Amino acid sequence: MTTESSKHPHPPLSQQKRPFTVGVTGGIGSGKTAVTDFFAGKGIPIVDADIAARVVVEPGKPALAEIEQRYGSEILIDGSLDRRTLRTIIFDDANERKWLEGLLHPIIRDQIILELTHAESRYAVLVSPLMLETSQHELVDRVLVVDVPESIQLSRTMARDQMTEEQTRQILNTQMKREQRIAMADDIVDNSGSMAQLHQSLDKLHQYYLSLT
Incomplete structure (x- = not known):
């Protein structure tokens, strides 16, 4: 319905x-x-916000460098973001979740806008x-x-x-x-x-x- x-x-x-x-x-x-x-x-x-969220923390992206600066190299596995460890951190600490959201949400929004701009339909x-x-x-x-x-x-x-x-x-x-x-x-x-x-x-x-x- x-x-x-x-x-x-x-x-x-x-x-x-x-x-x-x-x-x-x-x-x-x-x-x-x-x-x-x-x-x-x-x-x-289809523009997928979850995919955009992964794109903005790929190796070499500024957001990943900021996350590493805050949590140390243990947040990385072979240079890529260790999502499981990060998930544990933000589930256990509301302040850390707010910090991460403050960092990533504007960047993810920009990535989404970019992908929507390229959509032809x-x-x-x-x-x-x-x-x-x-x-x-x-x-x-x-x-x-x-x-x-x-x-x-x-x-x-x-x-x-x-x-x-x-x-x-x-x-x-x-x-x-x-x-x-x-x-x-x-x-x-x-x-x-x-x-x-x-x-x-x-x-x-x-x-x-x-x-x-």
């Missing part, structure tokens, strides 16, 4: 030439990849788990939330990532609450059913987005 509203207008993209942009977000285990795979199959370019998709928690929502014209009950989030994530329920709940607790996310959505797609049902809903949204461009 999809819902559409315009009660949450988003700032227009800057004057750089970019296509109409749909932001796809949702909690862990909601099925964002299944949604973006559908749009990609329709020829819609009627519309583009930006997928990000933290779209509504950061200023990334300002880069899109509509927010599409992929929604499932928390029980499905837990079971899918535990099976996919081989995590315990406690570990999965810890991640869920760091994310925006489901009700908040839904309240900020322009469009909602229910991904608790079959893949065929999901694709049927997404096809309607795809046609709708084309009508807006």
Whole structure:
């Protein structure tokens, strides 16, 4: 089931030439990849904030040098960022998480803008788990939330990532609450059913987005 509203207008993209942009977000285990795979199959370019986040900390990038300066060489493995160690640091210390977010979020935003500028299509998709928690929502014209009950989030994530329920709940607790996310959505797609049902809903949204461009 999809819902559409315009009660949450988003700032227009800057004057750089970019296509109409749909932001796809949702909690862990909601099925964002299944949604973006559908749009990609329709020829819609996908800009992935998680990939952008990895690009900006590649060896030789200024952000990686700043992270190494703060945490020492033990934060690196063969010159690359040790994500597991960094994840442990920021989960255990809210101040360190805020420092890292302050460093990376503006750089990730710039990388996303660059990739959107290069997209050539009627519309583009930006997928990000933290779209509504950061200023990334300002880069899109509509927010599409992929929604499932928390029980499905837990079971899918535990099976996919081989995590315990406690570990999965810890991640869920760091994310925006489901009700908040839904309240900020322009469009909602229910991904608790079959893949065929999901694709049927997404096809309607795809046609709708084309009508807006």
